[in-house]
Amino acid sequence: MRFRRPIFEVCAEGILDRASALGTGFVPWGEVEGAWMRSFLGQRLLAVEVTDERPLLARQGPVKHLLMGVNGRIVGTPVLVPLGFLNVRQDTLLWEIEKHLSRSRGAGGPGRVE
Numbered sequence: 674m675r676f677r678r679p680i681f682e683v684c685a686e687g688i689l690d691r692a693s694a695l696g697t698g699f700v701p702w703g704e705v706e707g708a709w710m711r712s713f714l715g716q717r718l719l720a721v722e723v724t725d726e727r728p729l730l731a732r733q734g735p736v737k738h739l740l741m742g743v744n745g746r747i748v749g750t751p752v753l754v755p756l757g758f759l760n761v762r763q764d765t766l767l768w769e770i771e772k773h774l775s776r777s778r779g780a781g782g783p784g785r786v787e
Contacts, residue, residue, distance in 0.1 A: 678691070680758055683766070683769045683773055685773060685776070685777075686701060687705065688705065690752065692754045692755055693755050694737075695741055695744070697741070697752050698732065700721065700723065700729065700752065702774055702777030702778075703724075704728065705721060705724070708721045708722065708767060709722075709767075710756075710767070711748060711753070716755055716757070717756045717757070718748075718753045718754060719754040719756060719766060720748060720753055721754065721770075722749070722750045722752075723750060723751070723752060726742075729741075729751060730742060
């Protein structure tokens with residue numbers, strides 16, 4: 674499947690998620706606490722932990738807000754990115770996130786990346 678624009682991007686400013694109907698859009702590094710891989714209902718997911726889910730959920734429409742809130746209660750974070758469409762190795766993806774998260778924090782060190 675080919676997409677006209679990136680469905681997921683890790684950049685100096687943050688993470689851009691358009692990988693699913695529940696894609697969160699842009700999440701700046703200042704709102705990211707860490708990331709880890711997770712299996713849920715037979716699907717491999719990147720779970721992005723946020724410092725406070727309220728501002729993130731407030732940027733979503735009502736249905737997405739509700740469903741992402743359920744994700745947060747079940748999995749521990751509302752930001753879940755399905756890996757099926759991403760053409761990248763999981764370890765490479767986590768390394769990129771850790772690198773950018775560390776840079777955004779300066780001397781504060783990385784967040785939790787597993």
